[in-house]
Amino acid sequence: MRNGAPVMKMGRVMTQVFVLIFLLQGVHSRTLRSESNNAAVTVNTSGDKQVVVDNGIIQVTFSNPAGLVTGIKYKGFDNVLNEKIKNRVYWDIVWYEPGQVSQTDFLIGEKFKIISQTSEQVEISFSKTWDTSRRGSTVPLNVDKRYIIRRGVIGVYMYGVLERLEGWPAVTMDQTRIVYKLNATKFDYMAVADRRQNLMPLEADRNLTDGSAATLEYKEAVRLVKPQNKLFKGQVDDKYLYSMEGKDNRLHGWIASEQRVGFWIITASNEFRTCGPVKQELTSHVGPTLLSMFTSTHYAGKELNTTYASDVPWKKMFGPVFVYLNSAPSHDLMWTDAKRQLAAEVKSWPYDFVKSVDYPLRQQRGTVKGQLFVMDSFKSKSKLNGEFAFVGLALPGEVGSWQTENKGYQFWTKADKMGMFTIANVRPGTYNLFAWAAGHIGDYKYEREIIITPGKAINVGSLVYEPPRSGPTLWEIGVPDRTALEFNIPDPDPALVTKLYANHPNAPEDRFRQYGLWDRYKVLYPREDVTFTVGVSDYKKDWFFAHLNRRAGEKKLQATTWKIVFNLKQVSQTGNYTLRMALAAANTADILVRVNEPSSKPMFRTGLVGRDNAIARHGIHGLYRLFNIDVQRKLLKVGDNTIFLTQNRVTSIFTGVMYDYLRLEGPSGAI
Numbered sequence: 001m002r003n004g005a006p007v008m009k010m011g012r013v014m015t016q017v018f019v020l021i022f023l024l025q026g027v028h029s030r031t032l033r034s035e036s037n038n039a040a041v042t043v044n045t046s047g048d049k050q051v052v053v054d055n056g057i058i059q060v061t062f063s064n065p066a067g068l069v070t071g072i073k074y075k076g077f078d079n080v081l082n083e084k085i086k087n088r089v090y091w092d093i094v095w096y097e098p099g100q101v102s103q104t105d106f107l108i109g110e111k112f113k114i115i116s117q118t119s120e121q122v123e124i125s126f127s128k129t130w131d132t133s134r135r136g137s138t139v140p141l142n143v144d145k146r147y148i149i150r151r152g153v154i155g156v157y158m159y160g161v162l163e164r165l166e167g168w169p170a171v172t173m174d175q176t177r178i179v180y181k182l183n184a185t186k187f188d189y190m191a192v193a194d195r196r197q198n199l200m201p202l203e204a205d206r207n208l209t210d211g212s213a214a215t216l217e218y219k220e221a222v223r224l225v226k227p228q229n230k231l232f233k234g235q236v237d238d239k240y241l242y243s244m245e246g247k248d249n250r251l252h253g254w255i256a257s258e259q260r261v262g263f264w265i266i267t268a269s270n271e272f273r274t275c276g277p278v279k280q281e282l283t284s285h286v287g288p289t290l291l292s293m294f295t296s297t298h299y300a301g302k303e304l305n306t307t308y309a310s311d312v313p314w315k316k317m318f319g320p321v322f323v324y325l326n327s328a329p330s331h332d333l334m335w336t337d338a339k340r341q342l343a344a345e346v347k348s349w350p351y352d353f354v355k356s357v358d359y360p361l362r363q364q365r366g367t368v369k370g371q372l373f374v375m376d377s378f379k380s381k382s383k384l385n386g387e388f389a390f391v392g393l394a395l396p397g398e399v400g401s402w403q404t405e406n407k408g409y410q411f412w413t414k415a416d417k418m419g420m421f422t423i424a425n426v427r428p429g430t431y432n433l434f435a436w437a438a439g440h441i442g443d444y445k446y447e448r449e450i451i452i453t454p455g456k457a458i459n460v461g462s463l464v465y466e467p468p469r470s471g472p473t474l475w476e477i478g479v480p481d482r483t484a485l486e487f488n489i490p491d492p493d494p495a496l497v498t499k500l501y502a503n504h505p506n507a508p509e510d511r512f513r514q515y516g517l518w519d520r521y522k523v524l525y526p527r528e529d530v531t532f533t534v535g536v537s538d539y540k541k542d543w544f545f546a547h548l549n550r551r552a553g554e555k556k557l558q559a560t561t562w563k564i565v566f567n568l569k570q571v572s573q574t575g576n577y578t579l580r581m582a583l584a585a586a587n588t589a590d591i592l593v594r595v596n597e598p599s600s601k602p603m604f605r606t607g608l609v610g611r612d613n614a615i616a617r618h619g620i621h622g623l624y625r626l627f628n629i630d631v632q633r634k635l636l637k638v639g640d641n642t643i644f645l646t647q648n649r650v651t652s653i654f655t656g657v658m659y660d661y662l663r664l665e666g667p668s669g670a671i
Contacts, residue, residue, distance in 0.1 A: 040056075041121055050062060092105065095174070121148060130143075139171065140169055143162060145160045156323045159319025161358050162176075162318065170307060171307070173306055182288040216496075216516075220240060222237055222238070247278065250267050252265055253284060253290060276392060280298065292321045301622075304404050368450060369423070373419055376440065393411045399445045400624070411425075439480060477534075477659070485509060491520075517546075521548060547645065548615060557650040562646075572667045578664070579629040592605045592644075596642055603629075
């Protein structure tokens with residue numbers, strides 16, 4: 001019995017712990033339920049240039065008729081927003097006419113209107129109408145910003161309808177978003193994912209003028225020298241450290257630890273976002289700031305075609321996004337509740353309470369389903385299931401055009417293990433169906449356009465994608481998954497570590513989220529560049545994640561040449577070989593390809609390619625590009641051969657590419 005006593009005692013302790021957790025969760029759930037009272041939603045317009053909407057749980061104040069959110073009252077907060085600045089929750093667009101300098105328009109409303117008002121919900125509008133007398137001073141758009149507050153709901157739904165009429169001046173609009181600025185003295189803990197959350201430094205800690213922070217290689221990143229919390233001393237803060245792919249960018253926010261209040265941005269659907277499911281975008285960052293990003297050139301550059309022609313009318317609805325507030329005893333419980341709310345919002349999409357004619361309800365939408373197969377005869381004699389492929393609908397265009405499509409709506413899903421897919425709740429319109437699958441290079445496009453009409457379900461049946469292929473694989477480097485994640489991502493400079501992403505053995509995908517990894521190349525390869533010997537080298541260790549320049553002094557850069565050494569036991573006497581070179585990212589790069597003669601005229605060059613800046617912004621990928629390069633058999637020999645890859649431009653330390661995958665194929669009849 002003596003030996004068993006400690007076990008019994010430990011059992012009692014564990015029981016008490018579980019009971020405590022259960023009670024805390026019970027308190028948490030009861031707290032949230034108690035906030036869901038039966039108070040009617042009211043709207044008050046009697047104040048001086050403001051509108052106040054109240055549902056008994058939160059009270060939201062808007063400037064009238066500008067349509068800025070100036071106050072959100074919740075729990076012990078008279079205002080969770082930053083009252084020290086004018087713009088606390090606002091829309092903005094970065095725009096310019098051809099040949100002009102870019103400027104920011106804050107889409108200030110000029111007319112207020114109550115769209116609907118019942119005891120159950122209030123929807124209000126702040127709008128403005130454009131005419132030619134405004135040319136040059138405001139972006140040529142008609143704007144309608146809408147806000148919805150519902151009974152018993154702890155938050156605000158926000159959306160906007162932007163419209164251009166035919167004949168209006170051509171304009172480039174590089175960025176569209178909503179910005180949220182919170183009380184800087186209270187909100188101290190940020191969360192963007194299960195493993196990406198922590199206490200955060202203050203905005204004042206980034207101050208360069210008083211020596212609180214030191215500059216780094218680009219303006220968004222600083223090294224914290226004298227932060228108020230010494231835990232952050234020496235760390236790097238950079239808003240791009242917290243970016244996410246669109247498919248994952250559904251929930252992020254901040255918590256006021258002392259007050260136990262959370263403020264979250266929930267995006268139930270990505271249909272109004274651009275460029276497909278893996279377009280990376282900003283989320284939350286030091287401020288405390290949150291962003292609802294709708295369009296931008298981040299991680300893609302000007303290839304997104306953000307220019308709107310004068311002869312093409314355009315109209316699009318962005319949102320609704322949901323600003324959700326909660327309260328609970330701990331960070332974990334607030335995050336868990338926010339995820340629960342996200343699940344509820346996703347299930348409710350499309351919402352049945354939105355009053356805009358530009359928002360089709362569920363019965364006004366359509367569905368597309370089918371099954372995707374992949375046929376690669378050099379991998380399998382039979383069709384392969386397109387397991388876990390991304391399948392989506394976007395505006396009609398060329399193969400792969402979805403990743404730079406910036407003006408319409410997109411609808412994406414992920415196929416199951418059998419390649420079965422269903423794309424539900426699609427807005428009426430004309431689309432192309434696109435797909436791509438990890439493990440296979442290239443993009444698929446269904447040959448017919450798909451026309452969605454209200455209530456219609458379309459079954460496209462069995463689709464077969466045949467990836468580019470000329471012959472058998474002689475060798476390959478990497479995995480065709482459109483990222484450089486599988487390659488050698490080095491440990492960061494110990495003096496520039498962001499601890500949020502350090503020591504994550506269960507999340508290796510976070511290794512690239514460190515500042516300055518590009519500079520580790522000169523440490524690992526101080527004199528010689530990468531040499532990869534097929535059959536000997538391991539791409540996980542021996543292929544650096546980014547092909548860029550080497551520093552040759554404080555301001556001098558050198559072009560770099562990587563070598564792939566491989567052995568051929570014979571060279572085919574008929575047909576040519578093919579090098580498949582897939583890029584996961586490119587930034588003002590130029591890759592020259594030579595075979596066996598390092599000083600010869602390049603047999604291929606990409607030319608100037610890419611402006612996605614993913615190397616600097618911890619992106620691990622930008623836009624996907626596939627180059628299919630013909631290698632004449634006369635260039636090869638029996639025995640050892642070498643392919644030389646030279647990154648030829650030395651304009652910046654950030655100039656370079658990330659490879660996704662390389663493969664050499666023999667002629668179709670080769671063995």
